[in-house]
Amino acid sequence: MPREAVRPLRFLYATVFLTSTGFGAATFLLPVFAEELGASYVAFGVIGTVGSAAYMAMTLVSGALLDRFDRVRLYLAFSVLGAATVLLFRIAAGVGDLVVLRGLLGVVSAMFFVTASTLVADASPPGALTRSIGRYNLSWIAGFIAGPFLGGLISDALGFPALFAILAALIAGSVAIIRAGLIPRGKPSDGPARRGFDLTALRGLYAAYLIILPYSVILGIYMAILPGQMRMLGITPSIIGLLLTMTNGVRGLGFLSVERFIDWGERRSLGLASCLMGAALLAVAFSRSTSDFIAPLAMFGLSGGILTPLVQDNIARRSPRHALGTAMGVHESVYGVGMCVGPVVGGAVAEAFQPATLYLGLAALALLILPLSRGLQGAAAHE
Template sequence: MKAIILVAACAAIVGFSYGMYSPIVPVFAKEQLAADFSQVGVIGMANFLPYMLAPFFVGMMLDRTNKAFLLSAGISLNVFAIFMLSQAQSVPETVVLRGLAGVAHALFWPSSEVLVSTSTTLDKRVKWISIFIAAWIAGFMTGPLLGKVILDFFDHRVLFQLSAAAISFAIVPALLLIRHGRPIRGEESHRQMASLGDIKREFASKPVVSAVILYYAITFGVTLAIYPAYMKDASVSDQNIEILFFAFGAARFAVLPLVQKIARHGRAALAMAVIVTAAGMAISFAFSSILSFAIALMLLGIGTSIFYPVTFNLVTKDAPVEKMGSRLGIYGALFGSGWTAGPVAVGLSSDAFGPGSPYLAFFIIGALLASAIALKKSS
């Protein structure tokens, strides 16, 4: 219980910092660095690429070392990467710094997941992971409000500096987790990284979950890495972008009390999350007002809140505790591949076919995926 509270405290602080600055990074790239959508996509890809590659190694490390050390390392690296972003003068510099922030997140997030997973029983896992996510979302929801106030008086670079200062406070609860993060007996013997055969077996045994995770990762990555630039292109101000991301976070937070009940429906819940997300993408394509962006982001927030706890439970429910890190590493890498591919693909297609075209594609893909899930469930 104490361990989960400390992990939740870390999540709230880190989420708050992310909420302050991350919606503005694509806007900063376009306005301050004269980046086009393709370059904004590359910056987003750099941020998410480490999360595609690192989970295999991080998962193995989590099974045999103190999880709190990795958690603290992720937070410390984030402080450095966010602060240095305030000094960036070019797209290549920003790409490197977003890559460092991605490495930091690849250390922070799996460490938090495994600490929650190994500190609770299977029947309580959805409840506690929901509390962990609630803390993260509460931070991410309120961060943009302070970000908006800061942007009323200062520029993007000061916002990044203050965000780095905010995230540094998470080191305190992370260090207090050291005694809770020691490897569980049996973890030390599980030292081999997952093989290609293990990965294929995992994805083959859970094709629906794998497909949903990939769709969720791509759309979520695009929402964070490209969508703010898309709104800016539609003449939405920086301050209103922050407020719209508050609405995104508020929708995520509002759904969380229902997640345990929704999770009982398994694949039906996944289909619901996909179709809600697809609806948000359709609105994003068809309309470009502040109201339509607010509705779209709220739908995306609802879908996200359903996606994560349900897929997390389906992935971990049959995993032995000594292999929890490796199992989460495999699916974390799948999530990371979607995060990585989504922004760069959408950036390129936005420049080639128009800024709204990717959102129409996401609507069509989501509708087809939700239909496939429903048909598979009924067959």
């Protein structure tokens, strides 16, 4: 890869890591914080759904903005808003406060992740796109590994208000890197003339978006309900953080091997991910202790580590550069749809029946990815 292309990408990876550490800790440990404030399964679902609904709406808005305005300066503005939002969690005093703040976190998360993925795809030479996307995914998953683990330790030792202040400071570090390393160079925002929101860029991408939908429902429940459920089972915040860290670490191994999975075959790899995910959720249904959760969460992490970069790479390769914001915005919006529906329905099912019933249903949903992957089209040249 040319040296002039590597430098802005390295700055991007650093900012993605720092901000993802902040967002990852806040998102994954929020159900634990909510449980300490008296939240029920239904409240877990409402909090998660509000955040995902805001995320879903803002991904489309962000995508349209990125195809019309300077992408790096938008990235800077969105990161500033992210730091401010995480800092506001320090003043939360009840479940109602968390609902509002989770909505704000959904807004800034959507802005950040759509912009970051678009910038990486835009800055990468076509021949190195798969590698660049893999490193981008490693950057944010590294943050999601460090965030919950360190966040669990910090919240145990200092409390949640101190944790949110530290997380906001990390995201502020990302803001400094963007301002110092990306804005002066004008890269990677320079590029083709912007054309605005271009729906024609979505042709041929519908199968990829459909594959994301069942996974996003499952992911929404994993993020919004499972940590709180583990807390109700008597598992401490630090151990919950460690389990989430382990899951994301295994997920990162999948990201690291994305080129091998693409060579093995996209459909075959997605079939493997579907089966692993179904088996993992079946095991979660009967997990009651820390040791029970280890193997199924590792399997779930690996399945997501296979699916996420494969679908993202397919979308990036089949999208023209001028419409990358639109394509990536819709990609993240589909995640928002599933993560909006999943927590509220999942919370209601867990409350009305029992958590085991919820995860048995999710195991069946995971297997739906297998037939959906049959419609995935091969990657086209990046225009």
